[in-house]
Amino acid sequence: MSLTADDVKKRNQGLIEEVLKAYPEKTVKKRAKHLNVFEEGKPDCGVKSNIKSVPGVMTIRGCAYAGSKGVVWGPIKDMVHISHGPVGCGQYSWGARRNYYAGTTGIESFVTMQFTSDFQEKDIVFGGDKKLAQVIDEVQTLFPLNNGISIQSECPIGLIGDDIEAVAKAKSQQYAGKTIVPVRCEGFRGVSQSLGHHIANDSIRDWIFDKGQSKAVPFEGTPYDVAIIGDYNIGGDAWASRILLEEMGLRVIAQWSGDGSLAELKNSPKARLNVLHCYRSMNYIARYMEETFGIPWVEYNFFGPTKIEESLRRIAAQFDDRIQEGAERVIASYQPRMQAVIDKYRPRLAGKKVMLYVGGLRPRHVIGAYEDLGMEVIGTGYEFGHNDDYQRTAQDVQDGTLIYDDITGYEFEKFVDTIRPDLVGAGIKEKYVFQKMGVPFRQMHSWDYSGPYHGYDGFAIFARDMDMAINNPVWGLSRAPWKEMRD
Amino acid sequence: MSDESTRIVDHFDLFCQPKYVDMLDAKKRDFESAHSAAAVAQAQDHTATWAYREKNFAREALVINPAKACQPLGAVFASVGFEGTLPFVHGSQGCVAYYRSHLSRHFKEPASCVSSSMTEDAAVFGGMNNMIDGLANAYRLYKPKMIAVSTTCMAEVIGDDLNSFIQNAKGKGSVPEDLDVPYAHTPAFVGSHVTGYDNALKSILEHFWEGRERVEGGGINVIGGFDGYTVGNLREVKRLLGLMGIKATILADNSEVWDTPMDGTFRMYDGGTTLADTKAALNAKATISMQAFCTEKTLGYCRAKGQETVALNYPLGVAATDRFLMALARLSGQAIPAEIEKERGRLVDAMADSTAHLHGKKFALYGDPDLTLGLTAFLLELGCEPRHILATNGNRDWADAVQALLDGSPFGAGCQVYAGRDLWHMRSLLFTEPVDFLIGNSYGKYLERDTGTPLIRIGFPIFDRHHHHRYPVWGYQGGLNVLVTILDRVFDEMDRRMVALGAQGYSYDIIR
Numbered sequence: 001m002s003l004t005a006d007d008v009k010k011r012n013q014g015l016i017e018e019v020l021k022a023y024p025e026k027t028v029k030k031r032a033k034h035l036n037v038f039e040e041g042k043p044d045c046g047v048k049s050n051i052k053s054v055p056g057v058m059t060i061r062g063c064a065y066a067g068s069k070g071v072v073w074g075p076i077k078d079m080v081h082i083s084h085g086p087v088g089c090g091q092y093s094w095g096a097r098r099n100y101y102a103g104t105t106g107i108e109s110f111v112t113m114q115f116t117s118d119f120q121e122k123d124i125v126f127g128g129d130k131k132l133a134q135v136i137d138e139v140q141t142l143f144p145l146n147n148g149i150s151i152q153s154e155c156p157i158g159l160i161g162d163d164i165e166a167v168a169k170a171k172s173q174q175y176a177g178k179t180i181v182p183v184r185c186e187g188f189r190g191v192s193q194s195l196g197h198h199i200a201n202d203s204i205r206d207w208i209f210d211k212g213q214s215k216a217v218p219f220e221g222t223p224y225d226v227a228i229i230g231d232y233n234i235g236g237d238a239w240a241s242r243i244l245l246e247e248m249g250l251r252v253i254a255q256w257s258g259d260g261s262l263a264e265l266k267n268s269p270k271a272r273l274n275v276l277h278c279y280r281s282m283n284y285i286a287r288y289m290e291e292t293f294g295i296p297w298v299e300y301n302f303f304g305p306t307k308i309e310e311s312l313r314r315i316a317a318q319f320d321d322r323i324q325e326g327a328e329r330v331i332a333s334y335q336p337r338m339q340a341v342i343d344k345y346r347p348r349l350a351g352k353k354v355m356l357y358v359g360g361l362r363p364r365h366v367i368g369a370y371e372d373l374g375m376e377v378i379g380t381g382y383e384f385g386h387n388d389d390y391q392r393t394a395q396d397v398q399d400g401t402l403i404y405d406d407i408t409g410y411e412f413e414k415f416v417d418t419i420r421p422d423l424v425g426a427g428i429k430e431k432y433v434f435q436k437m438g439v440p441f442r443q444m445h446s447w448d449y450s451g452p453y454h455g456y457d458g459f460a461i462f463a464r465d466m467d468m469a470i471n472n473p474v475w476g477l478s479r480a481p482w483k484e485m486r487d
Numbered sequence: 488m489s490d491e492s493t494r495i496v497d498h499f500d501l502f503c504q505p506k507y508v509d510m511l512d513a514k515k516r517d518f519e520s521a522h523s524a525a526a527v528a529q530a531q532d533h534t535a536t537w538a539y540r541e542k543n544f545a546r547e548a549l550v551i552n553p554a555k556a557c558q559p560l561g562a563v564f565a566s567v568g569f570e571g572t573l574p575f576v577h578g579s580q581g582c583v584a585y586y587r588s589h590l591s592r593h594f595k596e597p598a599s600c601v602s603s604s605m606t607e608d609a610a611v612f613g614g615m616n617n618m619i620d621g622l623a624n625a626y627r628l629y630k631p632k633m634i635a636v637s638t639t640c641m642a643e644v645i646g647d648d649l650n651s652f653i654q655n656a657k658g659k660g661s662v663p664e665d666l667d668v669p670y671a672h673t674p675a676f677v678g679s680h681v682t683g684y685d686n687a688l689k690s691i692l693e694h695f696w697e698g699r700e701r702v703e704g705g706g707i708n709v710i711g712g713f714d715g716y717t718v719g720n721l722r723e724v725k726r727l728l729g730l731m732g733i734k735a736t737i738l739a740d741n742s743e744v745w746d747t748p749m750d751g752t753f754r755m756y757d758g759g760t761t762l763a764d765t766k767a768a769l770n771a772k773a774t775i776s777m778q779a780f781c782t783e784k785t786l787g788y789c790r791a792k793g794q795e796t797v798a799l800n801y802p803l804g805v806a807a808t809d810r811f812l813m814a815l816a817r818l819s820g821q822a823i824p825a826e827i828e829k830e831r832g833r834l835v836d837a838m839a840d841s842t843a844h845l846h847g848k849k850f851a852l853y854g855d856p857d858l859t860l861g862l863t864a865f866l867l868e869l870g871c872e873p874r875h876i877l878a879t880n881g882n883r884d885w886a887d888a889v890q891a892l893l894d895g896s897p898f899g900a901g902c903q904v905y906a907g908r909d910l911w912h913m914r915s916l917l918f919t920e921p922v923d924f925l926i927g928n929s930y931g932k933y934l935e936r937d938t939g940t941p942l943i944r945i946g947f948p949i950f951d952r953h954h955h956h957r958y959p960v961w962g963y964q965g966g967l968n969v970l971v972t973i974l975d976r977v978f979d980e981m982d983r984r985m986v987a988l989g990a991q992g993y994s995y996d997i998i999r
Binding site: 022023024026027052053054055056057058059060061062063064065066078082085086087088089091092093094095096100102103104105106107108112113114115116117118119120121123124131132134135138139141142144145147154155156158159160187188189190191193217235236239240242243246252253254255259261262263264267340341343344408409410413417427428429431432433434435436437438450451452457460461463464474478479480 | 493495496497498501502506507510511514515518519520521522526527530531534539542543546547548549550551552553555556557559560575578579580581582584585586587588589591592595596597598599600601602603604605606607609610617618620621622623624625626627628629639640641644645674675676677679747748749750751752753754911914930933936937
């Protein structure tokens with residue numbers, strides 16, 4: 001039995017009212033601003049965002065450190081990223097994001113390592129600057145091929161008044177102008193990961209672009225040079241994207257920051273165009289490069305053939321005929337394979353309903369890929385989106401879609417338990433909750449240990465994975481046959 | 488539609504394709520300012536030398552790939568072991584996201600926990616309002632029977648007063664006056680996750696026991712400690728208690744909540760020590776801790792209350808299980824039944840069957856203090872040599888305890904104990920003084936890759952293998968599981984080596 005659009009809206013409104021009833025009065029007002037039913041034609045999704053999470057509600061959000069070390073800086077492979085403070089932050093984020101890279105770990109690449117100053121009580125009492133200086137010396141001794149160092153501040157650093165900038169400057173001088181970047185991404189700053197992205201972007205601006213200490217890297221430009229901004233190479237996403245840009249005739253001079261290197265960051269101002277995938281986490285540096293170096297930027301979406309095609313043409317439109325013809329050639333060359341993938345999976349997935357709750361760009365960017373498979377996204381929301389994300393989302397969602405910003409564990413559980421979608425796409429903290437309910441689930445941060453999902457090569461994997469999540473026989477086994485039928 | 492057109496090539500094979508290999512080679516050559524292959528190879532070789540090892544062991548400040556986490560993780564782990572209990576961590580919210588992810592990745596289960604979501608203003612003015620609002624919201628939404636408060640380092644650095652905050656919150660009606668809200672200070676810059684387990688458990692016992700008079704009964708309490716195998720282990724302990732006819736209280740029994748069924752219902756809370764049993768546990772005759780280093784303060788508190796305490800170190804293998812069972816028998820007055828004795832015989836029998844493949848094999852191992860003690864004891868029983876034994880969160884007492892085990896066995900001669908060292912130290916050890924096998928958590932796979940030492944996964948966290956936490960490693964049954972885990976790898980390694988050497992007609996035996 002299918003619901004009409006009005007039925008859906010009414011149900012969703014009712015659901016919002018119902019979950020709000022569970023909160024204390026003060027919290028009802030706060031949470032009400034974050035939940036809405038999308039009305040077609042509205043310029044945004046009608047929710048407030050980027051506001052402090054309410055204490056005690058089981059927010060899914062992380063912190064500024066996670067945004068800086070975990071997202072933006074961590075994937076820069078030839079630098080050592082020091083988790084500066086107690087041991088936990090670096091430990092829990094160690095190797096967890098699947099930012100793939102090519103390189104020899106522990107020698108010239110350091111992505112899947114955990115470097116920490118492991119603060120003890122005396123460091124809190126007496127300050128950690130001396131220890132930090134020694135940590136940097138020891139990094140230099142043991143990892144002579146590191147190309148740079150970043151200092152990722154954990155909560156205590158900003159609270160005990162350490163001067164990590166002074167340590168970074170002094171050590172940079174000592175080591176012949178080495179790039180050493182202090183990052184003030186203490187976890188208590190801001191309301192989510194998002195401020196960490198911003199702080200990390202600013203630290204690249206201030207300590208890599210602006211500092212005389214950053215030695216230039218030899219570089220010869222071409223008219224077709226672009227930089228990929230905001231792709232973290234989860235499961236190889238950036239590689240599956242880069243290959244398409246190169247096949248259409250562009251030259252990718254930098255990847256920010258998946259499989260990225262310090263040299264690529266430094267050379268980015270020589271790009272002719274910045275192509276921006278994760279707008280949320282890296283629009284800051286794209287805007288800065290536009291204002292300072294005059295480099296235009298264009299957003300793109302490499303999830304699913306429809307959006308990929310649109311995006312390739314949008315990017316190509318910034319260049320000459322050669323590139324535009326290249327884009328058409330690429331689109332045409334992958335078309336038969338994409339059609340075969342769709343022919344195989346669409347019959348198995350058409351009409352299936354999906355609820356999403358993810359980070360940076362995915363709550364809107366993956367909608368097209370689901371639609372290519374005939375699936376419908378009926379609810380979506382951002383962990384740490386801002387108003388401009390929800391404006392963009394309004395272009396991608398259908399009338400009546402349930403919108404939830406900074407959703408709480410309680411709300412998500414109620415929404416899913418009532419709506420019973422065919423698939424939920426969110427993170428590891430949500431995965432098992434919904435699977436216990438009998439609802440198929442895919443982690444849409446880590447690609448559930450699969451991927452890549454970007455690009456044409458990625459879409460085939462995406463389609464397979466969604467099929468295998470939804471159409472696995474296990475979902476039919478959850479109810480013991482001797483129990484009465486539920487309905 | 489041909490099969491070829493929809494053959495799905497994912498990351499395993501995709502990036503081995505020439506088009507990607509060429510692309511990545513060009514990227515490296517043209518844009519990365521990468522070091523030459525020769526320079527990389529030279530640096531890599533250098534890390535395998537004694538000279539590098541000396542520099543590595545001279546480190547005083549930098550910690551690389553540690554095998555420990557921070558206190559609140561242990562506090563959350565202990566707290567969910569009580570009936571209907573919601574862990575509430577006062578401080579920054581990102582920490583809670585991390586604990587939840589970490590625990591979910593190991594147990595493949597939901598991990599429910601809330602944060603008071605402190606931000607800059609709380610850093611300046613303190614987190615009282617966060618506590619007041621947080622407790623109110625958590626109580627209304629998740630209807631816990633108990634809220635167990637612990638702290639992140641942020642709250643500890645600014646010195647928030649948990650007791651007065653909670654009293655204030657109760658005064659303002661955030662939660663009922665009579666709701667149990669124990670609290671523990673769990674600074675991340677002191678100790679590790681095992682310390683946090685201890686602090687949280689002690690705070691919960693204090694909450695229920697303080698101000699009450701103890702009337703000694705015959706009961707026994709058992710504490711599991713922080714344990715990646717808590718599901719299998721606590722169930723095994725309960726089975727053994729059942730066989731012996733002992734009614735004991737498992738304190739912080741999280742064996743259910745980390746293994747809930749998939750039957751259409753999400754259980755935020757499941758099982759756990761009841762609050763009534765927790766209260767009554769004060770009157771127990773004795774408390775047995777399966778992990779002494781996880782429960783130093785808690786056992787001290789039990790002793791202060793007049794209980795006898797028995798401190799074990801992860802009873803793994805024959806003698807350690809013997810000691811556990813004999814302690815139970817002595818304290819309860821119950822005999823060890825024939826059925827358990829038979830299990831013991833079966834474990835010894837299995838060990839005897841396999842000695843030829845284990846005798847004299849060299850191992851390196853790392854993990855939490857009690858786990859490494861338990862494993863060391865078992866390896867020595869098997870006639871293996873635990874050459875390098877490392878605990879990042881091990882202290883002098885731990886090192887002495889391991890040394891005592893080594894001194895008690897001829898197989899311990901020449902074995903070394905490393906307290907406070909990390910996995911980058913271990914890397915140097917494996918290069919300079921190679922062993923046959925490494926025992927450790929999932930992060931050991933990086934050591935396996937770099938040094939070629941085959942990894943046997945026993946520890947926490949295990950992220951990249953599934954379901955082992957459901958099987959016990961304690962007791963004779965558990966010993967058998969560990970024995971088989973080790974043997975499987977030993978045999979796999981023999982076969983893998985011979986396949987790699989191209990051997991066909993020799994040493995690739997069908998019978999072993």
